[in-house]
Amino acid sequence: MTSGVKTVSDIEVDENQDFLRRDWRRQRVGWVLMLLVVLAALAGLFGRGPLANASVGTATDPVRLEYERLTRYGAPTQLQALLSPEAFKDGTARVWMSREFVRHVEIEKIVPEPDQEEIAEQNNVPGILYSFRAEGTGQPARVQFHIRPTEIGTRSGQIGLAGRSPLSFQQFVFP
Amino acid sequence: MDTIVRATFVYFLLLLIFRVAGKRTLSHMTTFDLVLTLIISEAIQEALIDSDHSLTNAFLLVVTLVGLNILLSLIKMRSRRIEEALEGVPTVVMEKGKKHEDRMEAERVDDADILESARELQGVSRLDQIDYAIVEKSGNVTVIPKKGGK
Numbered sequence: 001m002t003s004g005v006k007t008v009s010d011i012e013v014d015e016n017q018d019f020l021r022r023d024w025r026r027q028r029v030g031w032v033l034m035l036l037v038v039l040a041a042l043a044g045l046f047g048r049g050p051l052a053n054a055s056v057g058t059a060t061d062p063v064r065l066e067y068e069r070l071t072r073y074g075a076p077t078q079l080q081a082l083l084s085p086e087a088f089k090d091g092t093a094r095v096w097m098s099r100e101f102v103r104h105v106e107i108e109k110i111v112p113e114p115d116q117e118e119i120a121e122q123n124n125v126p127g128i129l130y131s132f133r134a135e136g137t138g139q140p141a142r143v144q145f146h147i148r149p150t151e152i153g154t155r156s157g158q159i160g161l162a163g164r165s166p167l168s169f170q171q172f173v174f175p
Numbered sequence: 176m177d178t179i180v181r182a183t184f185v186y187f188l189l190l191l192i193f194r195v196a197g198k199r200t201l202s203h204m205t206t207f208d209l210v211l212t213l214i215i216s217e218a219i220q221e222a223l224i225d226s227d228h229s230l231t232n233a234f235l236l237v238v239t240l241v242g243l244n245i246l247l248s249l250i251k252m253r254s255r256r257i258e259e260a261l262e263g264v265p266t267v268v269m270e271k272g273k274k275h276e277d278r279m280e281a282e283r284v285d286d287a288d289i290l291e292s293a294r295e296l297q298g299v300s301r302l303d304q305i306d307y308a309i310v311e312k313s314g315n316v317t318v319i320p321k322k323g324g325k
Contacts, residue, residue, distance in 0.1 A: 011267075011307055011309075011319065013265050013267060013309060014264060014265065015264055015265055015266070015267055016259060016264045019259055019264055020264060020266055020278070020281075023263060023264075024281045026195070027194075027195050027196075027197055030191075030194075030195030030196075031195065033195075034192075034195070074225070074226075
C-alpha cells in the first residue's frame with residue numbers, strides 16, 4: 001500500500017466502495033432535484049409562467065396593473081396598466097409611477113408613447129407622471145411598459161392615477 | 176467585481192451539475208454529446224459575459240476560471256476527501272473476470288461499453304478475455320486483459 005492508494009485484489013486503484021455507494025445515492029437525489037427545478041420552471045417559479053403572473057387592483061379600480069412578480073435579470077418583461085374609462089379626464093389619463101421602481105429597471109418603450117413625462121412627487125414619494133391622451137374612451141385602455149430589470153433582488157413599486165392613492169406591487173428579480 | 180462573482184458562481188454550479196450527472200454523462204463523445212456540449216457553452220456564455228464585451232472582462236473571466244481550477248487542484252492534492260467529493264472515485268466493474276452487475280448499472284455501463292474499450296485500447300475481442308474493467312473518474316472505461324490468455 002503506497003501513497004494512500006488502496007489496493008483492490010491485485011490492481012492498484014484508489015477505489016472506495018463506501019464512498020461510491022453514497023455518491024450514487026447523492027447523484028440520484030441530484031437528478032430528482034434537477035427534475036424538480038425543471039418542473040418548477042415550467043410552472044413559472046423562475047418567471048414566465050402561471051406562477052409568475054400577478055395583478056393588483058380590481059376591475060372596478062381606475063387603474064389595474066398586470067405584471068410578472070417573478071422575473072429575471074436583464075430579461076424583458078412588461079407592466080400592463082389597464083385604465084378604465086373613468087381614469088380619463090378631459091381625454092387625458094395621468095398615470096403616476098414611483099421613481100424607486102423606475103430606478104432599477106431600464107424602460108425600453110412605453111406603448112402608447114406618453115404625451116408628456118413629468119417629475120412628480122406624490123405623498124412625498126418621488127415619481128414620474130405620464131400623460132396619455134385618448135379619444136373615445138368608452139373602453140378600458142391598456143398601457144404597456146416594456147422594461148428590463150437591471151438589478152437583482154426584490155423591489156417594490158407604486159402605480160396610480162395622479163392625486164389618487166396608488167397601488168403597490170412587488171417584483172423579484174432572479175440573477 | 177461582478178465578473179469574478181459570476182465566474183465563480185458559474186464554475187461551482189457547473190461543477191455541481193456535472194458531478195451529479197455522473198462521470199459517464201459527457202465522457203465518451205458521441206456526435207450528439209459534442210453538440211450538447213457546444214449548446215451548453217453557448218447557453219452559459221451570455222450569462223457569463225452579460226453585456227460587457229470588453230477585453231478586460233474576457234481576461235478577468237479566464238483568469239478567474241483558470242485560477243479556480245489551479246486552486247482546486249492544489250486543494251485536491253492535499254485532501255483526499257475533497258478530491259473524492261469533487262471528482263468521484265474509479266469504479267471497478269469487472270474483477271478477476273467477473274462482472275459486478277450492480278456497479279455497472281449504477282455507472283450506466285454495459286457489456287458493449289466494456290467491449291468497445293477492450294477493442295479500442297487492448298485489441299481484446301471477448302468478455303472472457305478481460306481480467307479487470309474500471310470506470311475511471313474521467314468516465315472512460317479502461318480494461319486489463321487476462322495475462323497470457325488469448
